[in-house]
Amino acid sequence: MIRVLLVCxxxxxxxxxxxxxxxxxxxxSLASQKGKWKLSDSNGKVRILYFGFTHCPDICPLSLSKLKxxxxxxxxxxxxxxxxxxxxxxxxxxxxxxxxxxxxxxxDDFVGLTGKEDEIKKVTKQYxxxxxxxxxxxxxxxxxxxxxxxxxxxxxxxxxxxSFSKVQGNEDFIKExxxxxxE
Amino acid sequence: MKIFLITILLSFGxxxxxxxxxxxxxxxxxxxxxxxxxxxxGFVKIKNPSKKDVKLVAxxxxxxxxVELHTxxxxxxxxxxxxxxxxNVPAMGEANLKPGGLHIMFINLKKKTIEGEKHNLEFxxxxxxxxxxEAVVK
Ligand SMILES: [Cu+2]
Numbered sequence: 001m002i003r004v005l006l007v008c009x010x011x012x013x014x015x016x017x018x019x020x021x022x023x024x025x026x027x028x029s030l031a032s033q034k035g036k037w038k039l040s041d042s043n044g045k046v047r048i049l050y051f052g053f054t055h056c057p058d059i060c061p062l063s064l065s066k067l068k069x070x071x072x073x074x075x076x077x078x079x080x081x082x083x084x085x086x087x088x089x090x091x092x093x094x095x096x097x098x099x100x101x102x103x104x105x106x107x108d109d110f111v112g113l114t115g116k117e118d119e120i121k122k123v124t125k126q127y128x129x130x131x132x133x134x135x136x137x138x139x140x141x142x143x144x145x146x147x148x149x150x151x152x153x154x155x156x157x158x159x160x161x162x163s164f165s166k167v168q169g170n171e172d173f174i175k176e177x178x179x180x181x182x183e
Numbered sequence: 184m185k186i187f188l189i190t191i192l193l194s195f196g197x198x199x200x201x202x203x204x205x206x207x208x209x210x211x212x213x214x215x216x217x218x219x220x221x222x223x224x225g226f227v228k229i230k231n232p233s234k235k236d237v238k239l240v241a242x243x244x245x246x247x248x249x250v251e252l253h254t255x256x257x258x259x260x261x262x263x264x265x266x267x268x269x270x271n272v273p274a275m276g277e278a279n280l281k282p283g284g285l286h287i288m289f290i291n292l293k294k295k296t297i298e299g300e301k302h303n304l305e306f307x308x309x310x311x312x313x314x315x316x317e318a319v320v321k
Contacts, residue, residue, distance in 0.1 A: 057214065138266065146261055146264075148260050
């Protein structure tokens, strides 16, 4: 009997480890304009995460506008299955309200999030995102934020599925999105 | 002696004028950013057909409280922005300020960036040349 139970446990355990990326990614909770935002609360949709900061003059607006443009390839039904999320790692300067307004500029359904230092450190570690608040000598900016520029795709179950550094003109990106929408 | 000095002064004058008309400021533009943003970036191509290297040392504008010269570098997928003291425009060459690289950094915007709107920029070079040019928001 014990042996049977053990086998069952093993089977269950191996089933649970279905996601080939194991612990990479995963659920998190951050601050949005409307209060706490938890990744798993939007399960059933495909999420696209991008980490940046709102004082970013070039790379972040460029990346988000490219994402917006690429998503236009999807039809309305497909597009409705996707939630793009912009996460500011600039926990010192950005507020959930600022990040939401920043993200919304690119599309109404963009979600803008940020959090306290420990929350940002936790989620960036989960997703292998590097960030550093770096003082800029003799600059009015005070400090800048070095950050990984990458799009992370989260499947409908809330698991990490794939990531892309470039989305513009990248057929694989749209192909992967459609695959995840169809799952 | 007097004539000699005058000649030198005149030739300086001519040289300075030469430079001024020489540097080409091509397609300057400013990135449209969300209205909530306090920062934007500007891009331009500068050609220097003269036989002397020159540096872009500053850009003046009413668009923001401060204007700086910056660059970007991608290291292992991490984007790093840094301030630079000047941007070299080599003799018979060009400097290309473009997305993801060198840029004019507008800090603490005084106005919103609206697509199609134009803003005056003044480009200041190490030889004292100043060139005014309109940049479009896009
Ligand atoms: Cu900059």
